[in-house]
Amino acid sequence: MMDNxxxxxxxxxxxxxxxxxxxxxxxxxxxxxxxxxxxxxxxAGEVIKRLDGKATVGDVVxxxxxxxxDAENIEKDIIGMYELALSKTWIRKV
Amino acid sequence: xxxxxxxxxxxxxxxxxxxxxxxxxxxxVTQTQPLWLLAEVTYRCPLHCAFCYNPTDYDxxxxxxxxxxxxxxxxxDARKLGAIQLGISGGEPxxxxxxxDIVVEAKKLGYYSNLITSxxxxxxxxxxxxxxxxxxxxxxxxxxxxxxxxxxxxxxKTFELKKKVAAMIKGHGYPMVLxxxxxxxxxxxxxxxxxxxxxxxxxxxxxxNTQYYGWSLVNRSQLxxxxxxxxxxxxxxxxxxxxxxxxxxxxxxxPDYFSDRPKKCMNGWGEVFMIVTANGDVLPCHSxxxxxxxxxxxxxxxxxxxxxxxxxxxxxxxxxSWMKEPCxxxxxxxxxxxxxxxxxxxxxxxxxxxxxxxxxxxxxxLIEQAILDSRNPTIAAQPxxxxxxxxxxxxxxxxxxxxxxxxxxxx
Ligand code: SF4
Ligand code: SF4
Numbered sequence: 001m002m003d004n005x006x007x008x009x010x011x012x013x014x015x016x017x018x019x020x021x022x023x024x025x026x027x028x029x030x031x032x033x034x035x036x037x038x039x040x041x042x043x044a045g046e047v048i049k050r051l052d053g054k055a056t057v058g059d060v061v062x063x064x065x066x067x068x069x070d071a072e073n074i075e076k077d078i079i080g081m082y083e084l085a086l087s088k089t090w091i092r093k094v
Numbered sequence: 095x096x097x098x099x100x101x102x103x104x105x106x107x108x109x110x111x112x113x114x115x116x117x118x119x120x121x122x123v124t125q126t127q128p129l130w131l132l133a134e135v136t137y138r139c140p141l142h143c144a145f146c147y148n149p150t151d152y153d154x155x156x157x158x159x160x161x162x163x164x165x166x167x168x169x170x171d172a173r174k175l176g177a178i179q180l181g182i183s184g185g186e187p188x189x190x191x192x193x194x195d196i197v198v199e200a201k202k203l204g205y206y207s208n209l210i211t212s213x214x215x216x217x218x219x220x221x222x223x224x225x226x227x228x229x230x231x232x233x234x235x236x237x238x239x240x241x242x243x244x245x246x247x248x249x250x251k252t253f254e255l256k257k258k259v260a261a262m263i264k265g266h267g268y269p270m271v272l273x274x275x276x277x278x279x280x281x282x283x284x285x286x287x288x289x290x291x292x293x294x295x296x297x298x299x300x301x302x303n304t305q306y307y308g309w310s311l312v313n314r315s316q317l318x319x320x321x322x323x324x325x326x327x328x329x330x331x332x333x334x335x336x337x338x339x340x341x342x343x344x345x346x347x348x349p350d351y352f353s354d355r356p357k358k359c360m361n362g363w364g365e366v367f368m369i370v371t372a373n374g375d376v377l378p379c380h381s382x383x384x385x386x387x388x389x390x391x392x393x394x395x396x397x398x399x400x401x402x403x404x405x406x407x408x409x410x411x412x413x414x415s416w417m418k419e420p421c422x423x424x425x426x427x428x429x430x431x432x433x434x435x436x437x438x439x440x441x442x443x444x445x446x447x448x449x450x451x452x453x454x455x456x457x458x459x460l461i462e463q464a465i466l467d468s469r470n471p472t473i474a475a476q477p478x479x480x481x482x483x484x485x486x487x488x489x490x491x492x493x494x495x496x497x498x499x500x501x502x503x504x505x
Contacts, residue, residue, distance in 0.1 A: 017231065017269040017297070019206055025127055025176030032206035034231045034271045034298055035345075037129065037179060089343075 006057055006082045011094040013053035018090055020048050031090050038090070047081045053094055057082060127176030128368035128402055131205075133165065134380075135193070136185040136372050139481070140214045142249035145275050145310040145317055146481040147380060148185065150498070150505050153486035155373045162192040164393060166199045168370050171398040173203045177368065180205040185372065188215030194223045201228025208233055210273075213259030214252060225266050232263050233271040239286040243279050249480040260294045270296040276303045276327065276349075277317040284330045292340045299342055301331060303349035306464075307381045309481040311440065311505035312497050316478050318468035321352050351461055355426070356433025356449035363411035363435065368402060376401040378408055381436040384503040385445050411435050411445075418446050420454045443502040 014020055019032040022045075029045030031038050040048060046067070050060045061078050068074060085091040136159055137152035149155075160168070169180070180200050187193055188211055200207040209224065210233045224232075234256065237244040241253040263270055272291050274280070280287065284301070291299045303324065306314045319327075331346045350357050360367045360379045369377040374393040377383065382390065388410065391401035402408055410416065414427055421432040432438075433449020441450050441460050448455040467473045479485050479497055488494050489504060498504060 019230070021204065023176070023178060025174075030178065032178060032230075034208065034233070034269050035300070037206070 006079050006086070008056065008058040008061075010057050011054065012051050012057070012082065012086070012091045013094050014048070014051060015089055015092045033090070038088075043077060044081050047078055048085065048091070051091060126365070126403075128172060129177060129366045130179045130181065130368065131169070131172040131177040132181045132183055132367065132369040132380075133168070133196070134183050134185065134369060134371045135159070135165065135187050135196070136189055138189045139185040139212070140189070140250065141186065141212050141252065142480040142482045143275075143309070144247050144249070144313045144478045144480055145277055145304045147305065147308040147310055148481065149308055149381065149383060150312060150481075150486060150489045152185075153483050153490060155371065156483075158373045159190075160370075160372065160374050160393065162195055164374065165192070165196055168374075168393050168398065169196070169199055169203060169205070171393075172368060172370075173205065175368075175399055175402055178204070178206055180207045181210055182207065183210040186212050186214055188220070194220070194227055197224050197227040197229045206230050208271075211235070211259075212248075212252070213256050216259050216262065218262065221262055221266050225268075231269050231271055233273055234259060234263060235273045235275070236260075236287075236291070237274065238280040239283055239290050243283075247277070247279055249482070257294075260296075264295050269298065270294060271298040271300070272296045273300045273302060276301055276319070278319045278323075279317075281319040281323045281327050284327045285334065288331070288334045288338075288340075288342075288344070292338065292342055296342050298345070300345045300347065301327070302345075302347040305350065307436065307440075308505050309479065311501065312479050312494075314464060315468045315470070315473045316476065318351065318465065319349075320469065321465075324349055324352055350433075350437075350449075350451045351465060353451060354453040356430045356437070356451040358430045359434035359437070359449075362431050364402070364408040365412070368398075376405075376408075378411075379434075379436065381440075381505075382407075384436050384505065385439055386503070416446055418448075420452075420456075421448045424454065440501045440503055440505060 017033055021030060021032070023030050026039060028042070029040045029048065031040065031048065046064060047060060050063060055063070061075050064074060064078060082091070137148055137155050182193060182196060187209060193209070197207060207230050209229055212235050236256055237247050244253040244256070245251050260270065274287055288299065304310050304317050310317060328346060331344060334340070335344055364378045367378065369380060370393060371377060375383065376391045376393060376398065382388070388407050390407045391405045396405070414431060417427065417432055421427050433451055435445045437451070438447045438449050439445040442457045447457060450457040450460045452458065479494060485494070489498065
């Protein structure tokens with residue numbers, strides 16, 4: 001049932017009724033949904049920010065690598081974030 | 095509005111969400127921002143629910159409601175303090191005709207806004223205005239699959255209307271969030287309630303076991319199910335989650351009376367929740383006004399920032415320095431912060447006592463007694479005191495004493 005295998009060519013977007021926004025008061029990105037919210041660390045926010053319904057997982061990884069050239073092992077973290085967001089149904093596959 | 099829709103279960107979800115520790119999602123530090131603003135815009139309500147947690151003396155606050163401008167100012171000020179989730183609740187918020195204006199302002203300010211309603215007063219015209227204005231979701235209270243129980247427990251004929259409203263919410267592309275308060279009269283229908291919710295296309299359903307505040311405390315012996323019923327209800331819920339293949343998210347709010355540790359009420363006093371009541375009182379939890387010797391700020395005369403950060407009321411039970419034994423030296427105090435101050439005071443007469451739900455509390459026998467009372471046929475046969483203006487006036491006038499006398503404040 002769990003379709004959690006994140007593939008490079010997959011495209012994800014925010015789930016319906018979810019909102020992603022920068023919160024000045026928290027200095028962080030948040031995802032808002034009925035009855036809940038989640039605060040995202042910088043890195044996690046950078047991933048979700050790039051989910052525009054067009055970028056593939058591969059695009060997002062490449063873009064983040066280019067933006068943060070010094071970050072180590074970044075790919076693993078990005079895929080991990082996809083997996084978490086998917087398991088929490090914050091995002092869905094297009 | 096309905097129980098726990100704004101309270102415990104929401105709190106649990108916040109904790110759950112912000113404490114996720116994985117792959118860069120922040121573990122929550124102690125929040126000192128009012129992330130959740132709950133606007134209890136009116137105490138007027140066309141329903142008369144037996145389990146309503148509104149204060150029994152609400153009738154005092156139906157004549158001095160904040161104006162539209164005052165609400166808008168409160169929204170602006172709370173947003174500056176960091177509030178993001180906005181619950182528009184009551185009473186029945188739709189009894190005010192300015193919810194449309196409040197919704198528009200909420201959108202402008204960047205809130206994620208939620209209308210918490212019984213559905214009475216929701217028309218095509220109004221829901222369209224909410225949609226256009228940017229309301230994010232609507233939470234509808236449902237009571238049972240049977241017309242009989244719905245109409246009995248709400249003391250109104252609203253069964254057919256609820257179904258119509260559910261369809262309207264769906265029809266406008268809103269996520270369907272249902273809240274069902276669970277008590278003796280509907281706990282036997284758990285499976286059917288879940289199936290109904292699924293059939294209505296609900297995305298979320300909150301099964302909120304009654305918590306005993308306000309009217310539900312007065313009706314505690316009449317409403318409380320047995321431990322066996324609660325266990326069975328939880329089992330059915332888990333089974334439904336696993337087997338049905340339904341995508342619906344189910345939140346089962348456990349009843350604290352049958353647990354041996356209290357809930358971390360409101361996720362901590364003055365930690366994430368700020369409530370502004372119909373008349374402008376600013377509270378850390380819905381029932382805080384039952385506490386003695388407390389002066390709560392009011393938006394009519396004080397700034398919200400001061401209320402949240404500096405008012406003696408909000409600071410009184412922040413953290414754990416106010417605690418006494420057994421909480422003070424308890425190794426579990428971080429988990430529950432000693433439970434609910436209002437519950438402690440209402441039941442023990444001491445707001446700083448451990449929540450009597452806790453088995454370490456010297457007052458735990460009060461909870462055990464309440465459970466026994468609810469199974470005592472003579473006590474349980476007392477009539478339900480429905481939440482309505484007439485009963486509220488009576489309670490204010492000191493009548494119905496036999497139903498409130500055992501508590502240390504008017505529930
Ligand atoms: S009477 Fe019922 S619908 Fe009205 S506020 Fe109370 S719980 Fe909500
Ligand atoms: S003694 Fe107090 S702090 Fe410890 S578990 Fe009980 S209520 Fe919580």
